[in-house]
Amino acid sequence: MDFYYLCLPSLWGGAVDYTTARASGLALICGTLFFVYKLFRFYTPVAVARVAIFPLVLFFTWVTDDDFVEISTEHMPVFLISAGSYFFLRPIFRGADSRARARSWFLAGLAFGLAPWAKLQASVAVLLALGAAIGWGVAKLRPFSRRNVFRTALPFIFGLSLPTLFFGGVIISLGQEQTFYQSYLAANLDYTYRGTAKFYLLSELWFFACESGFFPILFLGAGISTIVAVWRSRSQQVPVDSALKWFFGYAGAAFLTVISPGRPFLHYLLFMVPGLGLLAGAAWVQTLKIQKKSSQNPPSGCAASRPALPSGSLFLVLWFFAFFAVRSLFPVPFRGVLSAEWTRPASRLASVAARYLYPGESVALWGWRPDVYVELQAPQGVRDAHTQREIEDTPFRPYYRQRYLADLTQNQSVAFIDVVSCKAFVFLDRQRFGFETFPELRAYVAAHYSLIDDSALGRIFIRNDRASVHPR
16 A cells, blocks of 8 residues: 555656655655544644644654654554544544444544555554554443444444455455465564564664654653653542543554564654654643642633643643754754755666666666665566565575566566665675575576676666667
C-alpha cells in the first residue's frame, strides 16, 4: 500500500520524487493529527482539545530527523490506526442509529484491516490498539443480548476482512501465492532479531533518539505528565478518566510494535508518537478534572473552562519551552533544508547513466542507493529497491537472488549499476558484497553489459547494444 500511495502523482503525469514524497508524508501526518484531535473531542470541549493536541503538533512542526520527516513505511499504518480508532469510537461517544454505527464500524474495520498491508509489523499495533479501544468504549455501550453481538459487529468484521479478501484474491488470481509468502510473510518474520537483548535494543533506540532530542522530550514529557496526573488523582480521590487509560494502552501497543522486530531503527518510533501525544494531552485534561474538584463552587457550565485558561497557558508554555530548549542545544536550520535537497545536483552515477537512457527505460541496482532511481526518474528493472536480502547470508538469499536475476533477464534493463563502494550507505566492500559474489549474475552481466564508468560511488554497466551507441 505504501508504494501505491507514493506513486499516486504518476496517475496525473507527475514525478515521483523527493518533493511529492515529502508532500505525501506530510499529508499522512496531517491526517493523523486530525484524527488524534477528533479523539480528544470525544470527551473534551473544542478549546481543551486544541490545547491538548499542542505537544504533538509542536513535535511534527519542529522535528527535522529524516526518520520522522521523510515518508517511511510507518506513516501509512500510523494514519490508518488513528483513523480506525476514531471511526470505531465515534458511534460509542457521539451516539448513532444502527445504520450510522454500521457505516462507522465498517470504516474502522477497513482502516484496521489495511494497516498490516502497509506494514506487517503494524499487525501488533492493530490488535493491541483495537483491544484498548474496545476497553475504553465498552463502558459506553448499551448492553445488548448475546443474539445481537454478531449482528452488531458484522460491519466491523466485514471491513476488517475486506482488504485481506481483496488482496488475497488478487494474489491468487495472479498465481503469486509463493511469492507473497516468501517475500512478505516469511522474509519479514525472518528479518526480526528474536535473540536481541531488550536492554541493548532499548538503549540503542534511546541513543539514536537523543541525537536530536525531540522524541525524548515527547516521551519523558508524556510519561512524567501521566505519572503526576495519576498520582494527584489518587491523592485527591478523583477518578482517572477512562480516556487516559486507553491512551496509555494505545502508547503501550505502539511500544510493543517498536520492539517486536528486535532492531533499533529510529523510524520505528514513529508508531509511538501519536500515542505519546495522546498521553500528554490526556494527562493535562485529567489535571483539569482535579482543578475542577478543588475549585470552590464554580458557576454552572463554567467548571472546565475557568481552570482551563491558566492551566492551558502553562501547559503550552512548558511544552514550547521544552522543545525550544532542545532546538537551542541541537541547532538545525529550519530554512533552506528542503530547498537544498531539491536543488542538490544529481550524483555521478545518475549523471553518467542518464546519457544512455531514454524515458521509461528501466535500471537495475545492486547495493543500497535507491536515490539513484529517483535522480534518474527511471523505473526499477528488479522488484527490490535495494539488495540487502540478495547480499546478506540468510535462508532466503537464494530465493531473492533467483528472483533478482529473473527480473533482470526479463526486463533487460538498459543500465546495471553496482553501488557497492567505499562511499556507500552500507555494503562498502566489493570483495564481500559486490555483484560478483552472485556467480550467475556475474556471468549474465559479463555477457550482456559493458563497463562504462568506475568511480568511488560505484560501477555503471550499460547493455551492449546501447553501449555501442554514442551517448546523448
